[in-house]
Amino acid sequence: MSAPLFDAHNHLAHSALGADRTAINRSLVEIGLHTAVVNGTQPCDWPQVLELAAQSPHVLPAIGLHPWYVNSAPEDWQTEFLNALANGARAIGEVGLDCWIEGHDLELQLVAFRWQVAQAQARNLPISIHCLKAMGPLIACLPQLELPPRGFHLHAYNGSVELIPQLVERGAYFSFNTGQLKPKAKKVRQAIQAVPADRLLIETDAPDMLPPPELREFELTTGDTVLNHPANLRQATKPSQTFGRLISRHKPPKSRGTSSASSSLNRNTFTSPASAH
Numbered sequence: 001m002s003a004p005l006f007d008a009h010n011h012l013a014h015s016a017l018g019a020d021r022t023a024i025n026r027s028l029v030e031i032g033l034h035t036a037v038v039n040g041t042q043p044c045d046w047p048q049v050l051e052l053a054a055q056s057p058h059v060l061p062a063i064g065l066h067p068w069y070v071n072s073a074p075e076d077w078q079t080e081f082l083n084a085l086a087n088g089a090r091a092i093g094e095v096g097l098d099c100w101i102e103g104h105d106l107e108l109q110l111v112a113f114r115w116q117v118a119q120a121q122a123r124n125l126p127i128s129i130h131c132l133k134a135m136g137p138l139i140a141c142l143p144q145l146e147l148p149p150r151g152f153h154l155h156a157y158n159g160s161v162e163l164i165p166q167l168v169e170r171g172a173y174f175s176f177n178t179g180q181l182k183p184k185a186k187k188v189r190q191a192i193q194a195v196p197a198d199r200l201l202i203e204t205d206a207p208d209m210l211p212p213p214e215l216r217e218f219e220l221t222t223g224d225t226v227l228n229h230p231a232n233l234r235q236a237t238k239p240s241q242t243f244g245r246l247i248s249r250h251k252p253p254k255s256r257g258t259s260s261a262s263s264s265l266n267r268n269t270f271t272s273p274a275s276a277h
């Protein structure tokens with residue numbers, strides 16, 4: 001039997017997946033999904049995340065105000081956030097900083113980000129962080145923040161190799177998805193190899209981050225749109241594929257026990273700040 005798999009970051013509660021939910025769940029059982037950290041992005045999707053977690057032991061519910069939605073968030077979003085925490089959310093995400101999106105307001109994003117990190121720190125909850133074209137502001141604000149002792153998680157890491165040691169020092173875990181592995185994505189390949197084995201996680205970000213066709217074991221379409229099926233997580237672990245080969249080059253950390261039932265990859269996922277909760 002193959003080892004259980006952990007998806008460090010996805011959006012299983014996304015409305016685009018609603019119609020296919022039963023079939024998707026069957027596929028996730030087929031691949032041996034143990035746990036997925038299912039992220040909300042704004043108050044209107046937090047109830048769906050919590051509902052999914054109530055229905056499935058494989059869902060670890062995360063709630064967060066994504067930087068794309070800080071401009072349009074309702075005034076009482078913090079009250080709703082605290083309610084969602086009281087109602088079973090076990091991680092904070094997806095939160096972060098984004099200077100790529102049109103019309104971004106970095107100052108407003110920083111206010112929302114700092115407040116959400118403070119909530120995570122107060123409860124020692126894991127945080128799933130999105131950072132796009134904003135690595136400078138993130139690096140600048142991290143030393144001013146009190147972070148949860150269990151660490152934080154940079155999802156779909158796209159920063160430089162040079163920044164990895166100082167992020168590790170601050171408690172960062174890093175996850176990557178196969179959708180990041182475009183043929184010319186040299187930086188991502190180098191980053192996967194530079195992250196220490198006990199800080200490396202895999203994710204799908206499904207239904208986003210559609211992998212290239214050769215890494216799509218499961219197809220999912222709504223209307224004319226091709227989506228990333230969350231069960232494509234399994235392809236990320238195949239050493240016969242580039243992504244899996246990069247991941248499997250990592251030796252398991254020496255301090256951890258070995259088990260013939262799980263690969264180094266899966267032992268790494270056990271150390272996820274999210275899955276350890």
Ligand SMILES: [Zn+2]
Nearest residue numbers: 010039094205
């Ligand atoms: Zn995401």
